[in-house]
Amino acid sequence: MARANDEAAALIQELADLLSITGGDAFKIRAYEKAARAIAGHPGDIAELDLAGLRAIPSVGSAIAKKVADYNATGTIRQVEELRLRIPAGVRALTAIPTLGPKKALTVYEELGVSSVDELATAIEEGRLSGLKGFGAKTEENILRGIELMRASGGRVLVDAAASVADEIVAALSALPQVERCAHAGSLRRMRETIGDVDVLAASRDPHPIMEVFTALPVVAEVVAGGDKKTSIRTATGLQVDLRVVPPESWGAAMQYFTGSQAHNIRTREIAVRAGLKLSEYGLFHAGSDEPIVSATEEEVYDRLGLPWIHPTLREDTGEIEAALDGTLPDLVTEADLRGDLHSHTDLTDGTASLEAMAAAAASRGLEYYAITDHAPDLVMQRMTDEKTLAQRERIAELQKEYPGLVLLHGTELNIDPDGGVDWDADFLSGFDVCVASVHSHFTQDQAAMTRRLVRACENPHVHVIGHPTARSIGRRPPVDADWDEVFRAAARTGTALEIDSFPDRLDLPADLIRRAKRFGCRFSIDTDAHSLGHHRNIRYGVGTAQRGWLTPDDVINTWPLPRLRAFLKKT
DNA sequence: GCCGTTTTCGGCCCGACTGTTTTCAGTCG
Incomplete structure (x- = not known):
């Protein structure tokens, strides 16, 4: 079922994951992740490509081309096999627990020999994490929570379930006098088939009362994090909703940023940096002076980066930036x-x-x-x-x-x-x-x-x-x-x-x-x-x-x- | 590890929040 492209991309991504646990260079890890996306999205069959053909894929250089050639010849990548011997698959699985990333995963593995989600739950219950550097009582509690959530829902919901929660929240917040605009963003706006959490964005000069209303909505079962710029809640079904409040003049930049995907955002920010600019959720700025340029609409932000507006459903860094630069974006069906x-x-x-x-x-x-x-x-x-x-x-x-x-x-x-x-x-x-x-x-x-x-x-x-x-x-x-x-x-x-x-x-x-x-x-x-x-x-x-x-x-x-x-x- | 009419070396996106910290690392998106 899986094509060579998908299998090779998965191996390169695994290499990135394993390196992030063993503490590899962060930029190298990002290079692997980027190459994995490029290989997965490559239209041709990589099994038919030689080294030169592989290198012609953007973000694939000589080192990764050799690894993919290695995969074409042997069905695997030697470096991945070696790292698998050092880091059991269960340790990589630990990073799927919310609030537990590669650093903490490595710590519990090296200090306690924990190499699966079940073992980690047991270790916490037995109090074996206490005294471990960076692990306080609150951290333990959050990890146990995360494990519970992961076991209950698998972490993602179908798009219609997320849409109905988002619609309800957007309707409630839009009715507030302090809210000038309100909409959902994130993977739901991109219309991914499953949704990990819902992102809602509001434009206002007065965030505090909005956050108070938000955390008191009937749909809210638990407040996960609370600030004046960002507040996260969880519904009774375990779906997390993040609300971000930005100044009205930042609306376009904020929608662009919170719609993502992360990979698409990295590309747009790189384009900004090369042009001597800085792009954040608050707007597009001159890099040196922090002088604002544009931020009110998504169209302005893309335009100033030299790109046409890109439809949210295309924003996955699977070729839409190149198509935008070429003027070959599709006129999508509606x-x-x-x-x-x-x-x-x-x-x-x-x-x-x-x-x-x-x-x-x-x-x-x-x-x-x-x-x-x-x-x-x-x-x-x-x-x-x-x-x-x-x-x-x-x-x-x-x-x-x-x-x-x-x-x-x-x-x-x-x-x-x-x-x-x-x-x-x-x-x-x-x-x-x-x-x-x-x-x-x-x-x-x-x-x-x-x-x-x-x-x-x-x-x-x-x-x-x-x-x-x-x-x-x-x-x-x-x-x-x-x-x-x-x-x-x-x-x-x-x-x-x-x-x-x-x-x-x-x-x-x-x-x-x-x-x-x-x-x-x-x-x-x-x-x-x-x-x-x-x-x-x-x-x-x-x-x-x-x-x-x-x-x-x-x-x-x-x-x-x-x-x-x-x-x-x-x-x- | 990748990449380049500003660079073949020295950069690489950016900010919010939490928790364990006395100034910051880790995680997330």
């Missing part, structure tokens, strides 16, 4: 570009709303076309039959008369069987306007079998969209194992679209695979896969995922006018 939705369910199968209610919801979204795609018979528990789906087609034709502005399409969500076949024969399939085909069973086939299965589905002339292609469930089920480059090649060749399923626990295709698929010329369909009326709101997460995959409206078939879409669905 929710407003979507004319239709090609995947939805009614109470005929496992949806909870009637056909009529789902159509009404689609109309209120302002859509021009909407496909009803209830499950096909091979998903036996859904009890679909030929008769039921044909009766539904007639009801849709009747209902169509009530919606002059919305074209209702009759479709189905087929099941791709282990050999790549689907539920109905060609003759019956030709009666549908649109067919989504998805993997719903046999998730653990080996890579060769799964690849054949998906390629065969693409080659079926009646399959228009591959639904949630990796079939992952975030935090619960891993993605299926396929040679995705082979699948993408088949999808592009046959004119089969790949779905971007908007369900917060799916977000499937994931953004990194979207970006890869686009390079093969694939098309995409951003769908809700709605099973109820409320699920239509999830479309924002599908759009965010598509944006993180650098998609433009033209890449997405359900932004197209219906005649162009119908021509695509013929798969000629």
Whole structure:
């Protein structure tokens, strides 16, 4: 499943982690981290590159190129193997505990021989940490807390859970007279698929009362840290929320800074430094005099750095800075570009709303076309039959008369069987306007079998969209194992679209695979896969995922006018 | 370890908060 790029990047990142524990040079560690990102984001296959080719990757010099060549030849990197002998994997795992970094991890390992999270918890309970340099009572308490949190939640929540907490807090704070502006930033604004903590930003000259209201909100279970510029709380579910209050004139610089990512910020600050400037959350300044230049809007800050404004979903240092400098940033697809939705369910199968209610919801979204795609018979528990789906087609034709502005399409969500076949024969399939085909069973086939299965589905002339292609469930089920480059090649060749399923626990295709698929010329369909009326709101997460995959409206078939879409669905 | 029309050596992003400290290291984002 993992490409050479991903495996090599993980090894280089591990090298950085291990060096940070053994006390390696901080700049060297950063160089490894930067190179790891560059290798992971490199479009070509690094397994095919020689030393010169590797060195051509930005941030990869001769030393790292040799290590990657080492990986290409042997499947590992010698320095990583050596450091693994000195630092057990459990010690590296300790740094995942909040408030415990590489320095403290090394101290407990060297002084007490602690090399796992469980051992550390035991050591603290037995009082073996007392007297250790830098470990007071408060530190012990915080570590125990951190371990508890880590065990409870795994540390991250789905994007919709974070969004609802953020929306509630932003609404409450925006109502205060002292607050001039308030918005969320951080990984939620970047639309990452899971969120570690929520960042909220407020502009005000009078922070103190804002902090007081914030820490007293009903959602707050615990105050983690409190100052007048920054306050952190935790909700009852363990989600941390950081509130930063900045002067109104700093709003743009602060939004830029707190949206991140950290890697993107390092790049923008480096550009500032080279231009004799200094960029912080308070603004862009002359380096020598600290004279302010701009700070009110993000656009001004980027502009003064010689860059166009960069969409938050692109800010990961995976090529957006270079694209911005080249003037080749994509014109990203937005929710407003979507004319239709090609995947939805009614109470005929496992949806909870009637056909009529789902159509009404689609109309209120302002859509021009909407496909009803209830499950096909091979998903036996859904009890679909030929008769039921044909009766539904007639009801849709009747209902169509009530919606002059919305074209209702009759479709189905087929099941791709282990050999790549689907539920109905060609003759019956030709009666549908649109067919989504998805993997719903046999998730653990080996890579060769799964690849054949998906390629065969693409080659079926009646399959228009591959639904949630990796079939992952975030935090619960891993993605299926396929040679995705082979699948993408088949999808592009046959004119089969790949779905971007908007369900917060799916977000499937994931953004990194979207970006890869686009390079093969694939098309995409951003769908809700709605099973109820409320699920239509999830479309924002599908759009965010598509944006993180650098998609433009033209890449997405359900932004197209219906005649162009119908021509695509013929798969000629 | 990487990188360069200001540099092939000497830089490398910046600030807030906590806890254990008497001036600062560690962690986080």
